[in-house]
Amino acid sequence: MELLERLAAARTDLLAQVGRRIVGQQDVLDGILTAVFSGGHALLLGVPGLAKTL
Numbered sequence: 857m858e859l860l861e862r863l864a865a866a867r868t869d870l871l872a873q874v875g876r877r878i879v880g881q882q883d884v885l886d887g888i889l890t891a892v893f894s895g896g897h898a899l900l901l902g903v904p905g906l907a908k909t910l
Contacts, residue, residue: 863893878907 891898
């Protein structure tokens, strides 16, 4: 349970920091963090100007 609490806290902190620069992309950020925490990859698709290149 402690690991889950630490991961939840890390997720909250990361979303708060990234959310300061990337606005209105909550679903995308959740997907990226899921990929990072699970050791996977994320492919971002979309129109230019949506902060896909970080």
